[in-house]
Amino acid sequence: MTNKHPIETEELMAYLDGELPADRATVAVAHLERCPDCQAFAAEVRDVSRRLMAWEVEAPAPHVPAKIIAELEERERKRQKPTTSSPIPRTRLMTRRWAWAGAFAILCVVVGLMVETPLYKVQRMERATGLSVPQTAARTKRVTESANAATGAAADSNGLFHGLGDHAKNSFSRNGQPLSDQQSKEFEKTVLSAELQSPASMNLKNSAGPMIIRTAGVTLTTNDFDRARAGLDEILKRHRGYIGELNVSTPTGSGRSFTATLRVRGDQLDATISDLRKLGRVESESQSGQEVTAQYVDLEARLANARHTEERLTDLLRQRTGKLSDVLAFEKEIDRVRGEIEQMEAERKNLRNQVEFAAISATVSEEFREQLQLPVSTSGRMRNAAVDGYRTMVEGVVGLVLFLFSYGPSLLLWGGILFFPARFAWKKVQRRFAR
């Protein structure tokens, strides 16, 4: 921009081309209206454009050339080919038949599985607990007899009542009186209902697919440790896993390494291991699975049993009265059952977590490359020697001072004590030799 013209000629040209921003275009318009030089320049720019337009070329043939039409038709044929109604080749027909047959077979398998699964589940649960339905009935009968024999006292079918003393069992009564037949039946009902929640019966309610705790181990060697470390995070992010434990070691004289315990969802295990293999060269790999279905089902059953027992005991305690010692014994029993429930709940949660998240133990080691150790220069060695000398001198002085502080008082004391006898002995010796 000059003093005379608030806008450069290049900008003026851009304005004439319609390429100037609005703010500058406003300046250009205002200036162009009153500046004859710029008006002349604008006229010349337009004149150049006008003169260039004198170079006209003849118009081409207006129709679409045959080559392009042919290309368009070819393209349309290609587009229509998949949907054309032309006869389907025999091979394609065969393929379709096989596809239909395959789909039908898959459908049959699915239906078969749906029909088979309930029966399979019952059988599996029986195998897991070692009891069949008739066995459960027999067990119920046995417990009934046991309960009757105990005069309505708590017959401990699952070990939940074993802490209750015989005295409390036999003397728990209304107003200190022994339990009547009706009361005995109530107590029996409590115990029986607890027994009916046995593992075999609970299995029917809580049956699900097999529960397997999956674990895997991968040992890798990589030549790019940092990339492998970053890749591990990326893999975990991709498969929505997390690091249970991570230890990185960078020892001198050997390659770096890290050991990580990764937790990923069971359905992501294979994909995660597949991705982990890409981080380096696989040295070793292992996978294992432990089926815990029976353990889980048993745990569920015991838990439900314990809850029911706790509930019934609480009801009995609320409805009945007795000796203070008996009430305290029942409360103690309820506390014990409560403790067992919480312990089993924690165990169940842990089991679920182990099943849901597979554990992968990944060890990644870096291929060690020995670094070239350049010798220390003479000046560096001299400096190191000077530093060592200074350090030795300071340590010597400090050691002397510390020695004096530590042993000085004792030395002074013993010196003071032994000085006069020693001097006396010395003088006596001197006198003897003088004679």
Place this chain on the structure above:
Amino acid sequence: MTSDEVLMLEFQGGSRAAFEELFARYHEPLYGFFRRRLDGSERAEDLAQETFLAVIRANSRYEPRALVRTYLYGIALKLVAAERRKQARDVPPTGSVPDPAIDEAPDVALWVQQALGKLDPSEREIVMLREYEQLSYSEIAELLRIPVNTVRSRLFRARLALKGHLESRAGSDPCSRTRPASRAQDEACHDK
């Protein structure tokens, strides 16, 4: 009027009418583009057709990230460059390359072609894209892969040079009528 980009997408979807509309809009401009840059009307027509054939063949890969006009002239520029390389290989080094469209051009057109021929090639391309193809600065910048400011400054230099060439033909004095284009020229005019 349906935009070029919509037509292109319709053509991508299989509409032949959309392509024919695009052809009607750009056949003549593309023919002119090649005609002004290459020798012979037949070759210009061939290359204009090649441009559309390239559009048809690459249609499935087209993405509306740039204007169709820029897309077409981008193809055309590559075809021109390939054609020039081919001509450079085919024509013996001793022979001179004939100027495009000179034979049948009238005097005024010949004069303009000669003036354009005196320009630096990069400036000539910019001024031709601006004047004949009517592309904006940003479209030219995108096609030639240079900054917009470079386009503007080169266009400015090219127009000044053209003005000089055209006026020298007319025998007029560049300082006589207009505002000097630069301070140096301004001072030179004052010295006179």
